Amino acid sequence: xxxxxxxxxxxxxxxxxxxxxxxxxxxxxxxxxxxxxxxxxxxxxxxxxxxxxxxxxxxxxxxxxxxxxxxxxxxxxxxxxxxxxxxxxxxxxxxxxxxxxxxxxxxxxxxxxxxxxxxxxxxxxxxxxxxxxxxxxxxxxxxxxxxxxxxxxxxxxxxxxxxxxxxxxxxxxxxxxxxxxxxxxxxxxxxxxxxxxxxxxxxxxxxxxxxxxxxxxxxxxxxxxxxxxxxxx
Amino acid sequence: xxxxxxxxxxxxxxxxxxxxxxxxxxxxxxxxxxxxxxxxxxxxxxxxxxxxxxxxxxxxxxxxxxxxxxxxxxxxxxxxxxxxxxxxxxxxxxxxxxxxxxxxxxxxxxxxxxxxxxxxxxxxxxxxxxxxxxxxxxxxxxxxxxxxxxxxxxxxxxxxxxxxxxxxxxxxxxxxxxxxxxxxxxxxxxxxxxxxxxxxxxxxxxxxxxxxxxxxxxxxxxxxxxxxxxxxxxxxxxxxxxxxxxxxxxxxxxxxxxxxxxxxxxxxxxxxxxxxxxxxxxxxxxxxxxxxxxxxxxxxxxxxxxxxxxxxxxxxxxxxxxxxxxxxxxxxxxxxxxxxxxxxxxxxxxxxxxxxxxxxxxxxxxxxxxxxx
Numbered sequence: 001x002x003x004x005x006x007x008x009x010x011x012x013x014x015x016x017x018x019x020x021x022x023x024x025x026x027x028x029x030x031x032x033x034x035x036x037x038x039x040x041x042x043x044x045x046x047x048x049x050x051x052x053x054x055x056x057x058x059x060x061x062x063x064x065x066x067x068x069x070x071x072x073x074x075x076x077x078x079x080x081x082x083x084x085x086x087x088x089x090x091x092x093x094x095x096x097x098x099x100x101x102x103x104x105x106x107x108x109x110x111x112x113x114x115x116x117x118x119x120x121x122x123x124x125x126x127x128x129x130x131x132x133x134x135x136x137x138x139x140x141x142x143x144x145x146x147x148x149x150x151x152x153x154x155x156x157x158x159x160x161x162x163x164x165x166x167x168x169x170x171x172x173x174x175x176x177x178x179x180x181x182x183x184x185x186x187x188x189x190x191x192x193x194x195x196x197x198x199x200x201x202x203x204x205x206x207x208x209x210x211x212x213x214x215x216x217x218x219x220x221x222x223x224x225x226x227x228x229x230x231x232x233x
Numbered sequence: 234x235x236x237x238x239x240x241x242x243x244x245x246x247x248x249x250x251x252x253x254x255x256x257x258x259x260x261x262x263x264x265x266x267x268x269x270x271x272x273x274x275x276x277x278x279x280x281x282x283x284x285x286x287x288x289x290x291x292x293x294x295x296x297x298x299x300x301x302x303x304x305x306x307x308x309x310x311x312x313x314x315x316x317x318x319x320x321x322x323x324x325x326x327x328x329x330x331x332x333x334x335x336x337x338x339x340x341x342x343x344x345x346x347x348x349x350x351x352x353x354x355x356x357x358x359x360x361x362x363x364x365x366x367x368x369x370x371x372x373x374x375x376x377x378x379x380x381x382x383x384x385x386x387x388x389x390x391x392x393x394x395x396x397x398x399x400x401x402x403x404x405x406x407x408x409x410x411x412x413x414x415x416x417x418x419x420x421x422x423x424x425x426x427x428x429x430x431x432x433x434x435x436x437x438x439x440x441x442x443x444x445x446x447x448x449x450x451x452x453x454x455x456x457x458x459x460x461x462x463x464x465x466x467x468x469x470x471x472x473x474x475x476x477x478x479x480x481x482x483x484x485x486x487x488x489x490x491x492x493x494x495x496x497x498x499x500x501x502x503x504x505x506x507x508x509x510x511x512x513x514x515x516x517x518x519x520x521x522x523x524x525x526x527x528x529x530x531x532x533x534x535x536x537x538x539x540x541x542x543x544x545x546x547x548x549x550x551x552x553x554x555x556x557x558x559x560x561x562x563x564x565x566x567x568x569x570x571x572x573x574x575x576x577x578x579x580x581x582x583x584x585x586x587x588x589x590x591x592x593x594x595x596x597x598x599x600x601x602x603x604x605x606x
Binding site: 120121123124125126127128129130131138139142143 | 294295296321322323324325326327328329331333335337338339348349351390391394
């Protein structure tokens with residue numbers, strides 16, 4: 001049903017987006033918690049930096065990644081020297097680009113849902129002998145779960161659709177960094193490939209719809225767990 | 234209950250007594266308190282809203298820190314700003330019952346109770362669940378509980394952490410009259426059954442006389458008075474804070490018998506004088522506390538024959554003082570069977586009857602005026 005190139009693009013897309021979201025989940029939640037629960041110097045600045053990818057042209061983000069994480073970049077040289085890791089022109093590099101672009105969406109959604117959790121419940125938990133970690137994992141996180149799920153799906157969708165930063169930083173290499181959007185772009189550039197482009201377009205819509213449905217289903221599940229009416233009543 | 238003039242055991246050296254000396258500024262508000270609370274019984278932190286009682290409770294719980302000062306529970310220092318000690322709430326082992334119950338919405342009642350369960354309390358879970366009457370609620374989610382039920386679960390949850398002190402922040406707020414009475418009954422039962430000192434924050438004089446043994450009166454961030462409840466209730470200078478128009482005194486009595494025909498309960502005082510009240514749910518021999526509003530006490534020079542007041546106590550006038558803010562009324566301090574009882578009369582009645590300190594009188598008390606512990 002699907003051509004090999006199409007399968008390849010789908011798999012690369014899922015791998016890149018999955019890695020990106022998996023990579024930003026923990027730092028994203030940690031940062032969201034920090035911003036939701038604490039006041040500190042430079043908070044507004046940090047907030048601005050986190051949101052930059054949302055407002056900058058993706059090409060600019062890709063370029064910034066290239067000059068910092070590229071072979072000649074200060075961070076890239078260090079990664080290469082110590083870990084033998086090269087990011088540009090690899091699918092890992094594409095994942096980094098997608099992760100950076102998706103990060104603000106995740107942090108935003110999680111932060112909002114954390115702020116909605118009543119701090120009085122957290123205080124009550126601490127008087128019951130729970131330390132910060134236990135309070136976070138037994139009270140804060142479960143109550144913020146619907147928002148966390150929404151944020152994760154949003155970030156995943158953003159990572160799937162990432163184009164500008166990816167092509168700038170990781171290039172458009174078939175079988176390595178050619179994700180769905182890049183494959184579609186390539187077909188559009190190719191004369192006579194209109195039909196193939198349309199197929200990819202439909203595929204993209206299907207994948208996006210699926211992830212929305214999954215997110216809706218998960219959020220409903222989480223809400224039901226929270227508000228469940230007692231059957232024994 | 235010992236006689237009303239002794240205050241010795243209030244500051245008695247006790248292993249779990251709470252002592253604090255704290256200062257905290259919050260905007261315009263300045264709280265400054267130096268106190269030693271007894272290591273047993275119910276101590277009320279009492280005052281109008283904005284008097285600093287909840288701030289004080291939050292500092293004791295470790296949820297806020299004072300600008301300067303110390304808080305100690307028995308031998309253990311919880312806060313010492315000079316030495317940089319601030320034990321976090323989760324290591325203070327204090328049970329806190331908040332105004333709004335604060336049950337965790339995603340745990341069932343059972344999960345809420347188990348949240349802070351201390352291993353030493355495992356064997357007492359059933360007893361506490363029964364004491365609070367929440368056995369049938371264990372599988373329910375907090376959203377399905379009534380206000381009173383939620384408070385009881387919150388109390389149970391705090392108790393099961395094996396706290397060294399139980400802090401209660403206006404736990405009756407928002408409950409209707411009957412639920413209030415019911416929960417008061419549970420708390421009172423608790424105070425007698427378990428050996429944990431309770432600090433009870435309240436602004437309601439009725440709650441105060443119903444369950445407190447000791448009283449700390451806070452006024453605009455300062456400690457106005459502290460001591461045994463029955464002693465402070467008889468300080469005329471505190472009338473304005475302790476109920477004002479509705480001020481009351483408490484006296485202790487023992488249940489003698491029930492009169493089934495008239496549905497009354499007869500109580501006796503130390504010296505054998507008796508009182509009748511609408512039938513109480515208490516067994517003969519039990520000691521009770523009666524709340525007698527000052528306005529429900531009338532005085533007579535001799536025992537009247539043709540009057541509907543059934544309760545007549547022989548008393549001696551100890552003090553007569555003007556009532557702050559009222560030119561028409563005076564406050565009288567009486568001694569009844571070694572206990573202090575207050576009465577409020579008009580100055581006109583006082584002069585016409587020729588009442589004076591040292592005179593024996595008959596105190597007439599309306600039967601319905603009693604409120605019991």
